[in-house]
Amino acid sequence: xxMPDGRxxxxxxxxxxKACGYCALICPAKIFERGADLNKKGYSPYRPANPDACTGCxxxxxxCPDFCLEVTETARKAKDGGKTA
Amino acid sequence: xxxxxxxxxxPRKIPGTACSGCGLGQVHKKILLAVxxxxxxxxxxxxxxxxxxxxxxxxxxxxxxxFAGTHGRVYAMAVGLRAALPEEKKILLTVGDGDAFGIGLxxxxxxxxxxxxxxxxxxxxxxxxxxxxxxxxxTPQGFVTDSSPYGTHEPGWLQGGADILDILKSAGxxxxxxxxxxxxxxxxxxxxxxxxxxGFSLVHCIYPCVxxxxxxxxxxxxxxxxxxxxxxxxSAKNRSxxxxxxxxxxxxxxxxxxxxxxxxxxxxTREIREGRHVPAxxxxxxxxxxxxAEGRHVQA
Numbered sequence: 001x002x003m004p005d006g007r008x009x010x011x012x013x014x015x016x017x018k019a020c021g022y023c024a025l026i027c028p029a030k031i032f033e034r035g036a037d038l039n040k041k042g043y044s045p046y047r048p049a050n051p052d053a054c055t056g057c058x059x060x061x062x063x064c065p066d067f068c069l070e071v072t073e074t075a076r077k078a079k080d081g082g083k084t085a
Numbered sequence: 086x087x088x089x090x091x092x093x094x095x096p097r098k099i100p101g102t103a104c105s106g107c108g109l110g111q112v113h114k115k116i117l118l119a120v121x122x123x124x125x126x127x128x129x130x131x132x133x134x135x136x137x138x139x140x141x142x143x144x145x146x147x148x149x150x151x152f153a154g155t156h157g158r159v160y161a162m163a164v165g166l167r168a169a170l171p172e173e174k175k176i177l178l179t180v181g182d183g184d185a186f187g188i189g190l191x192x193x194x195x196x197x198x199x200x201x202x203x204x205x206x207x208x209x210x211x212x213x214x215x216x217x218x219x220x221x222x223x224t225p226q227g228f229v230t231d232s233s234p235y236g237t238h239e240p241g242w243l244q245g246g247a248d249i250l251d252i253l254k255s256a257g258x259x260x261x262x263x264x265x266x267x268x269x270x271x272x273x274x275x276x277x278x279x280x281x282x283x284g285f286s287l288v289h290c291i292y293p294c295v296x297x298x299x300x301x302x303x304x305x306x307x308x309x310x311x312x313x314x315x316x317x318x319x320s321a322k323n324r325s326x327x328x329x330x331x332x333x334x335x336x337x338x339x340x341x342x343x344x345x346x347x348x349x350x351x352x353x354t355r356e357i358r359e360g361r362h363v364p365a366x367x368x369x370x371x372x373x374x375x376x377x378a379e380g381r382h383v384q385a
Contacts, residue, residue, distance in 0.1 A: 018100065
């Protein structure tokens, strides 16, 4: 999932997520929301609904117990609005 | 899968079989972050696991060499490995509270006494959760569990004036720290120092079990409720009076103050072989009472 306008890219591995909800609980910017689709394990994984609000604090990354969440800094938010990301 | 899992863990083991909301993965991740930030590769570290949730979930996940111990005996096996492996090879053990602070406590104390070069990460979920949620050695007093329907009747290792880390300190451990699995870089920095120690290090990481301890002991499987209770444990203000009062951080840092077991053993063996060693007292059973290369049993 590439978010070209934001400074950070948030990936949630749909099949690995167990929908524990720690990411949504800890995120100060309330970025995550629970999705409606079920994965093969029968969980409905969380997804970054509002990734542009991410400040890169990495709290969700430290909290995710299932190695399924990655926060990557794309290019610095450039003057062109991050189109170079 | 995130970059840590891709780099260090075997893909067939991730995602693991842990319950949704289990905090063990948070501890596991902090170890891998410390490994990454210390520049340790998969060939530089041997990973041993105990029995229980912590052993089950971390066993054979490490891409490098790894082994599983029997319940509470993984420390004894690690002592043998320590003596056999080169000094620069690190040994890391992920074990549970029952394994470390109960069943294997004696082995653990002897590793601390000998300052055996190993890093023990005790992933503590307040009891025996993989067998259905029986109380253990860190279960807070009064908490209802599968085996204590009226609440546990005795204090654990974290209450009643006792702290297991104080006992390990007295036994001779050279690095001790305690964190909750919800902590971030602070916990990673502690584990990094533990890995850096050429001696016995132990990091006590408390993590939530939502399925048993949460559902029965805290009456809630809600993550928010459980996170709040954890924050309370580490809060100076605490409080509701539920559970022990804990302090997060490094509790004892004496790195480099005591000789490491395997290094000292190898140096001693070399001295004896070369006839340079001076015994504390003479041995009447050795011909050469000063010891040395010719020393052997006296023939009648």
